[in-house]
Each structure stands twice: as C-alpha cells, then as structure tokens.
Amino acid sequence: MDWSPSQSADIPFHLGIPEELTALPPAGPATDLVAPITERTGAADVRRDLSLFAEAMRAARKTLPLPSPDPIEDDPRESQANRDNDEAFGIVRVAGPPLPLMLDGLLKAAAGVVEAAADHGTRLPAEEWTALVHGFDTMLGWLGGDDRPSSRPxxxxxxxxxxxxxxxxxxxxxxxxxxxLFMAICQACALALAHARQAQQRGAPASARTALGVAAVMMSSGRATLRFAADASPTDYTTRIRPTLMPPVAPPRMSGLHWRDHEELIRQIRAVSRSWTQLARHAPRQAEEFESVLATTYDAHRNVCSHFVGEEPSLLASSGSRGSASASGPSVLDRLRRQRLSLLSSAPED
Incomplete structure (x- = not known):
C-alpha cells in the first residue's frame, strides 16, 4: 500500500510530552493564553460555518507563545512502542512549554477534524458531535478560569x-x-485528573469538583472523537485502514495500547484512584459522571472494534505478540474496561 499520513493530515503533527504536562504545579487561570483563542473561536457567526471555525482555530494557534518546533530526538521516557505509534500517525514530539503545546495540538487537531467533517461528511450522531465540540469549549473555559465550564454558541x-x-x-x-484529536484530548483529560487529585490533596474541594467535571467532559469528547475516527465500513477498515497499521506502511506490532498520551491518561486514572473515595464524597455527581463516561467510552470502542473485525485477533495478537495469540480486539477491550473501572470502584479510603 503506497500511503503515508501526510496524504490525510497536516504532518508533522506536533505534540508535547504528556508527562511534563501533568507534572505542572497548580496555577491560576491561564487567561493570557486562552482569551485570544476564545475571542476568535467563540463568536456565533464563526460557529455557524465549519470552514470559518476551522480558520479561526488556525488563527488562534498563532497567538500561542511557542518557539520554533524543537523535535525531541531521544527521550528515555518513551518506549519503542510509543515511537512506533507516533511514526505511524506522523506525530513528532517537541520540546517547549507544556500548556501552550497542549493547546496548540488541540487547536490544530480540532481544526483538522472540523475541516474533515465539512469536506467529507460524517455519520457521527448529532449528540456525539456536540460532545466532541463541548470538550474543546470546556477545556478553554476551565483554563480561562470559568468555575462552571460551559459550551459556547x-x-x-x-x-x-x-x-x-x-x-x-x-x-x-x-x-x-x-x-x-484523540491524543490531544487524552492530554487534556490527564491534566484535569491531575489537577483534581492535587486539589483534593491540598484541601480545595471546589477546585477538585471542577477539575473532575472537566475530566468527565473530556472523556466524553474523547469517546465521540474515537467514533468520528472510526466512521467507516468494515470493508473500508479491512482494505484501507488496517493496511496502514501494518508493515510495510507502519512498524510491526502496532497497537492502540501503546499511545503515549493514552498511557499517561491511564497513569493519572490510577493516581487519582488513590483519592477516589474522598473525591466521590466531595464531588459525588462528578465522580459518578466520570465513572459512567469511562465505561461508555470502552463500550463505544468495543462496539467499533466488533463492527470492524468481529472476534478476529487484534493487530497485536496477529503480529505474534507473546500471550496474545488468540485475543480478539473486543475481548481485550472488555478486560481493560473491567480493570480500569475496578481501579475506581475498589479505591481505598485515604
């Protein structure tokens, strides 16, 4: 198959280091960063036209205080599997201030998705499109100091x-x-979870509630984004998508389990689980929402996988990975769903 990701998106797609983003200490609202973005993307007339909205997001990227891209050549925190996944999708990790880099990735990816939806259409249900966009708006609102992040027009x-x-x-x-876009959303969701945990630890329940609510919205946005990405028929998946994930187009043993940004999100879920009992006590609605949307995200991913390949072995199993010779994609996702939800349901008392 003669294909590269540059035929489908603006490559390279720059992302920062997710571990550096979630390590940021708590800070006040990033109004200087966010205000120029919301000014360009929040107007009702801009949002009535998808092409104008994509242009507005691209214009907003230029307001971010970022140096020229500085690709990271050798990062000991990154596994070979992380590098393989990045390579297959044209992702290049760059050095720089973590928060502006996250916003830059979110803006570029969201503009690309909106443009793709306008040009090629999508069968994504209306409520899922709303959820996808709501994540973008909510992250901007939260970072801008909105105690009750809400959608724009x-x-x-x-x-x-x-x-x-x-x-x-x-x-x-x-x-x-x-x-x-899913990778950028994983970073944003991981950041919100890290802030919820930090706020809980320093005795700031209101901030913890807000951050946990943001994390739930971002998880819902990620679920919708996965469904957008997978808007294809089983035949399209078999003949056009799957070959891009296998040699000679992609490195061997590709797996969605090895996305670096997703791995950091899972680390933050594990970390916040240690404070989950107290979080759920102080923010019961937000905790319930997060658990619910985490479950439905795995359900949606499983349904997509089942739609594409049924109970066929996953790509990792097909490549001969040890211990996975008979594991189907849906069965792997079922196992992960149980594991991730059990982290929260069995969270110990602090």
Whole structure:
C-alpha cells in the first residue's frame, strides 16, 4: 500500500510530552493564553460555518507563545512502542512549554477534524458531535478560569456527505485526524485528573469538583472523537485502514495500547484512584459522571472494534505478540474496561 499520513493530515503533527504536562504545579487561570483563542473561536457567526471555525482555530494557534518546533530526538521516557505509534500517525514530539503545546495540538487537531467533517461528511450522531465540540469549549473555559465550564454558541452540524465525500481518502482523513484529536484530548483529560487529585490533596474541594467535571467532559469528547475516527465500513477498515497499521506502511506490532498520551491518561486514572473515595464524597455527581463516561467510552470502542473485525485477533495478537495469540480486539477491550473501572470502584479510603 503506497500511503503515508501526510496524504490525510497536516504532518508533522506536533505534540508535547504528556508527562511534563501533568507534572505542572497548580496555577491560576491561564487567561493570557486562552482569551485570544476564545475571542476568535467563540463568536456565533464563526460557529455557524465549519470552514470559518476551522480558520479561526488556525488563527488562534498563532497567538500561542511557542518557539520554533524543537523535535525531541531521544527521550528515555518513551518506549519503542510509543515511537512506533507516533511514526505511524506522523506525530513528532517537541520540546517547549507544556500548556501552550497542549493547546496548540488541540487547536490544530480540532481544526483538522472540523475541516474533515465539512469536506467529507460524517455519520457521527448529532449528540456525539456536540460532545466532541463541548470538550474543546470546556477545556478553554476551565483554563480561562470559568468555575462552571460551559459550551459556547452551538457549532454547525456537519453533513452526512460533504463535497469531497467520493474522494478516496475520506476514510483515512477521518481516521488520522480523529486520532490526532484523540491524543490531544487524552492530554487534556490527564491534566484535569491531575489537577483534581492535587486539589483534593491540598484541601480545595471546589477546585477538585471542577477539575473532575472537566475530566468527565473530556472523556466524553474523547469517546465521540474515537467514533468520528472510526466512521467507516468494515470493508473500508479491512482494505484501507488496517493496511496502514501494518508493515510495510507502519512498524510491526502496532497497537492502540501503546499511545503515549493514552498511557499517561491511564497513569493519572490510577493516581487519582488513590483519592477516589474522598473525591466521590466531595464531588459525588462528578465522580459518578466520570465513572459512567469511562465505561461508555470502552463500550463505544468495543462496539467499533466488533463492527470492524468481529472476534478476529487484534493487530497485536496477529503480529505474534507473546500471550496474545488468540485475543480478539473486543475481548481485550472488555478486560481493560473491567480493570480500569475496578481501579475506581475498589479505591481505598485515604
């Protein structure tokens, strides 16, 4: 298969180091960073037109105080599997201030997804499109100091079929750009969970409630983004998507389990689980929402996987990975769902 991610998205897609983002100490609102973004992306007339909204996000990126991209060549914190996943999707890790880098990735990825939806259409249900956009708005609101992050004026709904719907690359455009946005959302969700845990530890329950609520919204946005990325038929997956995840196009033993940003999100779920009992006591609604949306995210991912390949072995199993020779994608996701939810349901008392 003669294909590279640059045929489906603006490559390289720069992302910062997720571990550096979640290590940031608590700080006040990042108004100087966020205000120029919301000014450009929050206007009702801009949000009525998907093309204008994508242009506004690209313009907002230019307001971020970022140096020229400085690719990180050798990072001992990164596994070979992390590097392989980045390579397959044209992701390049760069050095710089973690929060502006996260916002830059979120803006670039969201603009790419909105543009893809306008050009190629999507069968994503309306409520999921709303959830996808709500994550972007909520993260900006929270970072800007909004104690009750809420959505801006509604964004226009994409068509089921766009002017480029018959183009051969539509499936892969959604696939690559959707994964870029999912990685940026993983970083944002991990940041919110880290702040919820830190706020709980320093005795700031109101801040913990807000951050945990933001994490739930971001998880919901991530679920919708995965569904957007996977808007394809089983035939399209088998003949067009799956070959991009296997040699010679991609490194061997590709697996969604090895995304670096997703791994950091899971680390933050584990970390916050140690304070979960107290968090749930002080923020019962937000804790329940997070547990619920975490479960539905795994359910959605499992359903997508089952839709594409049924009970066939996962890519990792197909590559001969030790201990996974008969593991299907849906069965792996079922196991992970149980493990991740058990972290919260069995969280110890502090």
């Amino acid at each position: 509604p964004l226009a709904s994409p068509p089921e079929e766009g002017p480029e719907s018959n183009a051969d690359d539509g499936v892969l455009v959604r696939w690559v750009r959707g994964h870029h």
